[in-house]
Amino acid sequence: MKPTEIDPDLFQEQGFLILRNVIPPDRLGDMRRQFEILVERQKAIWARDRGPEEPPGGAWETRPQPRVTFCDRIDAATADTVSFCLGETTFEVSRRLMAAPEAAVHAMYLMCSPVRDHGPAQWHRDVGPGHPAPLEGLQAIMKEFRPQYVQWNIALYDDHVLWVVPGSHSRVNTPQEERALAENPKVPLPGGQPAELRAGDGVVYALPILHWASHYGPKRRRCIHLGYRAFGSPVFPYVHWRHWDPVFLEHLMPWARARFERFLDLWRQEQQVIGQIFRALIDGSSVGFSDGLDRLHPAHSGRMVALVMLSKLAWRIRAFKPIESKTSSPEERLQKMKSHWHGSLLFRELTDSFTVEEAEVLWERFKPLDDRLKVAGARALPGWQGPDSPYEASRMPDLELDETLGMLLRRTRG
Numbered sequence: 001m002k003p004t005e006i007d008p009d010l011f012q013e014q015g016f017l018i019l020r021n022v023i024p025p026d027r028l029g030d031m032r033r034q035f036e037i038l039v040e041r042q043k044a045i046w047a048r049d050r051g052p053e054e055p056p057g058g059a060w061e062t063r064p065q066p067r068v069t070f071c072d073r074i075d076a077a078t079a080d081t082v083s084f085c086l087g088e089t090t091f092e093v094s095r096r097l098m099a100a101p102e103a104a105v106h107a108m109y110l111m112c113s114p115v116r117d118h119g120p121a122q123w124h125r126d127v128g129p130g131h132p133a134p135l136e137g138l139q140a141i142m143k144e145f146r147p148q149y150v151q152w153n154i155a156l157y158d159d160h161v162l163w164v165v166p167g168s169h170s171r172v173n174t175p176q177e178e179r180a181l182a183e184n185p186k187v188p189l190p191g192g193q194p195a196e197l198r199a200g201d202g203v204v205y206a207l208p209i210l211h212w213a214s215h216y217g218p219k220r221r222r223c224i225h226l227g228y229r230a231f232g233s234p235v236f237p238y239v240h241w242r243h244w245d246p247v248f249l250e251h252l253m254p255w256a257r258a259r260f261e262r263f264l265d266l267w268r269q270e271q272q273v274i275g276q277i278f279r280a281l282i283d284g285s286s287v288g289f290s291d292g293l294d295r296l297h298p299a300h301s302g303r304m305v306a307l308v309m310l311s312k313l314a315w316r317i318r319a320f321k322p323i324e325s326k327t328s329s330p331e332e333r334l335q336k337m338k339s340h341w342h343g344s345l346l347f348r349e350l351t352d353s354f355t356v357e358e359a360e361v362l363w364e365r366f367k368p369l370d371d372r373l374k375v376a377g378a379r380a381l382p383g384w385q386g387p388d389s390p391y392e393a394s395r396m397p398d399l400e401l402d403e404t405l406g407m408l409l410r411r412t413r414g
């Protein structure tokens with residue numbers, strides 16, 4: 001399978017593609033062997049770190065889908081598992097589907113079968129209600145600029161767990177889907193279909209497609225779960241964080257390490273721009289704010305979505321800073337940081353440039369916008385990730401961009 005053989009228009013239309021031999025047959029045996037070493041390493045850690053109430057294997061025995069962050073477990077002998085994520089059939093396909101000048105690996109997981117039967121999970125979209133922005137805002141960006149983030153399941157063994165509803169990535173739920181989800185979110189949805197993967201095959205899909213893990217049972221499952229985001233596109237991607245820290249780079253071959261160093265640079269540059277935008281808001285510089293927004297999101301359309309996403313980031317910084325100031329040990333600080341944002345180094349680079357007081361001022365700027373994103377009363381919504389949320393899930397707020405900019409800059413002067 002070559003990147004030029006894929007059909008970005010079909011991907012755009014149905015929200016997913018099933019691709020054969022993403023892992024070439026002659027590489028499959030070695031990939032299985034290397035990944036199994038990483039699973040065993042993680043199992044030992046879970047057993048060591050188990051809680052007092054947990055069985056001897058800890059999370060391996062209790063979770064419906066034990067998930068290994070495999071990049072954190074590699075050494076030189078198993079580094080091919082990470083190099084694979086940079087290949088033509090994974091990275092280059094992703095970049096092409098996103099129509100992105102550059103791209104970066106966002107997450108590297110291995111999803112495993114549980115030790116006992118846990119049955120089906122729930123249908124959902126991989127976004128929360130209103131997070132990182134209301135669904136229709138994300139979809140408008142995706143339609144105009146292609147998906148700016150893609151996710152993969154790549155099977156090391158035949159795998160029929162994942163189902164998708166074709167086309168659901170680009171629309172809200174139908175009334176029929178709403179009824180079905182409210183009634184029972186653990187059975188096939190109308191129009192849903194399984195992604196039938198043979199060993200080595202992959203399914204790549206666009207968030208926020210409706211999808212379902214149809215069964216978590218003990219039949220052997222080893223499924224490589226990857227994410228990729230765009231860089232250099234005209235829009236601020238709706239998945240802009242990352243789920244790894246660069247602790248594994250020392251084990252990579254020089255060429256692969258150089259690729260990850262480039263990803264780090266790209267993220268660092270983006271964080272600097274976000275930092276500039278936030279600093280301008282705190283300092284009251286509308287010129288600095290506009291300049292930063294032009295760099296983060298050059299396109300004119302979709303800017304409201306970018307502002308909503310920035311409000312979420314500002315909220316996280318404001319929520320984290322007081323915790324950080326009360327946390328003395330570096331280990332505790334790291335854990336707290338990871339609970340707030342996934343790539344801890346990335347988050348630290350951003351939060352370090354603001355004091356607790358500045359984070360409060362920043363949030364004051366965004367709060368009027370945040371208020372407009374909420375609906376009265378927290379609601380339990382079927383089909384979304386995360387807990388009950390006070391945020392409107394689908395519709396963007398009834399706000400013009402100029403009005404919003406005025407709201408953010410009300411107490412600032414250029």
Ligand SMILES: [Fe+2]
Nearest residue numbers: 124125126211
């Ligand atoms: Fe999901």
